[in-house]
Amino acid sequence: MVLSAAGQHLLRVSRPGAWGQHLLRVSRPGAWGQHLLSGIGSVSTTAKGFQEKEIREKLQAFPGGSIDLVKQESGIAVLTVNNPARMNAFSGSMMVELEERVSQLEEWTEGKGLIVQGAAGTFCSGSDLNAVRAISNPQDGMKMCMFMQNVLTRLLRLPLLSVALVEGSALGGGAELTTACDFRLMVPGGMIRFVHKHMGLVPGWGGAARLVRIVGSQNALKMLGGALKVDPEMGLQIGLADGVLEGSLDGSGANALLEAEQWLGCYTTGPASVIRAIKKVVVSGRELPLEVALRTERDVFGTVWGGPANLQALASKAKHK
Numbered sequence: 432m433v434l435s436a437a438g439q440h441l442l443r444v445s446r447p448g449a450w451g452q453h454l455l456r457v458s459r460p461g462a463w464g465q466h467l468l469s470g471i472g473s474v475s476t477t478a479k480g481f482q483e484k485e486i487r488e489k490l491q492a493f494p495g496g497s498i499d500l501v502k503q504e505s506g507i508a509v510l511t512v513n514n515p516a517r518m519n520a521f522s523g524s525m526m527v528e529l530e531e532r533v534s535q536l537e538e539w540t541e542g543k544g545l546i547v548q549g550a551a552g553t554f555c556s557g558s559d560l561n562a563v564r565a566i567s568n569p570q571d572g573m574k575m576c577m578f579m580q581n582v583l584t585r586l587l588r589l590p591l592l593s594v595a596l597v598e599g600s601a602l603g604g605g606a607e608l609t610t611a612c613d614f615r616l617m618v619p620g621g622m623i624r625f626v627h628k629h630m631g632l633v634p635g636w637g638g639a640a641r642l643v644r645i646v647g648s649q650n651a652l653k654m655l656g657g658a659l660k661v662d663p664e665m666g667l668q669i670g671l672a673d674g675v676l677e678g679s680l681d682g683s684g685a686n687a688l689l690e691a692e693q694w695l696g697c698y699t700t701g702p703a704s705v706i707r708a709i710k711k712v713v714v715s716g717r718e719l720p721l722e723v724a725l726r727t728e729r730d731v732f733g734t735v736w737g738g739p740a741n742l743q744a745l746a747s748k749a750k751h752k
């Protein structure tokens with residue numbers, strides 16, 4: 432177990448602070464709500480200087496690895512960060528592929544859940560340091576950040592219940608990726624570590640903003656300031672991890688994936704229309720000012736009220752003892 436002195440002081444925080452003010456300043460709530468409903472939320476991509484085409488071309492110049500997506504009949508998809516020779520670090524082309532996979536998931540109307548994992552028993556070691564070195568000027572770095580912020584925001588807003596399955600290490604951008612999922616499940620020996628400080632950096636893929644909302648600002652400051660190694664025990668203690676799995680029996684990761692599917696299945700059992708509606712009302716409650724969130728909730732409610740699942744439940748005279 433890795434529990435540093437600083438880690439001992441981490442506290443569980445159940446509710447992040449208010450932050451709707453910022454949303455009000457950077458976006459038109461009406462349009463925002465529509466984006467959330469359609470699952471195609473765009474964040475700061477309209478900010479001055481962000482040329483998606485240009486940064487895509489730059490990123491494509493750093494190839495290697497892949498982002499693999501398998502959509503299963505169960506309604507649970509598995510997204511694998513696959514670059515084992517570099518501990519699943521994100522090459523430039525993988526960043527672009529991640530965006531394409533997120534687009535595919537946005538189109539997947541039968542989907543209910545998503546598991547994000549790394550290949551070969553480890554999660555992800557962040558951005559590929561070779562690519563980072565090559566685009567180390569601030570302008571390119573900021574464009575790469577905006578690209579990844581946008582992709583990871585869209586990932587988090589998918590109308591799917593998502594889980595990061597953390598086997599091995601989730602470092603730097605890999606740790607940020609875990610926060611772009613609704614839940615985090617850790618395997619014994621797994622570690623989430625925001626190593627940015629040791630790289631002379633801060634998170635830039637939206638990981639700090641999301642981390643604060645998950646564990647609270649005190650814990651986030653300690654995690655970033657101390658580059659703390661968060662193991663499963665500490666993860667549970669501070670609310671970063673939602674569960675600890677038994678892990679793989681043969682080192683293949685297969686058992687952990689099966690366990691994660693079972694865990695997620697507890698929340699995705701039921702018709703896709705209802706599960707997707709649940710995610711939509713939670714995302715709007717989390718991201719929108721109350722008035723707008725209430726309007727969105729009403730609209731989403733309208734999509735399930737009198738729908739097949741609702742009518743079937745009424746006909747069966749369901750009792751909830």
Ligand SMILES: CCCC(=O)SCCNC(=O)CCNC(=O)[C@H](O)C(C)(C)COP(=O)(O)OP(=O)(O)OC[C@H]1O[C@@H](n2cnc3c(N)ncnc32)[C@H](O)[C@@H]1OP(=O)(O)O
Binds near residue numbers: 520557
């Ligand atoms: C806004 C985003 C900010 C960021 O993500 S900055 C990047 C943060 N990540 C890092 O600094 C990770 C650096 N790597 C490490 O600490 C260690 O390699 C790590 C992951 C703990 C694994 O240690 P070991 O098990 O001892 O294995 P190793 O060091 O021999 O690594 C195996 C091969 O993988 C490579 N690798 C690991 N992480 C990488 C990365 N991020 N970018 C590029 N290559 C990376 C490493 O160079 C080694 O390659 P090779 O076998 O020497 O050719």
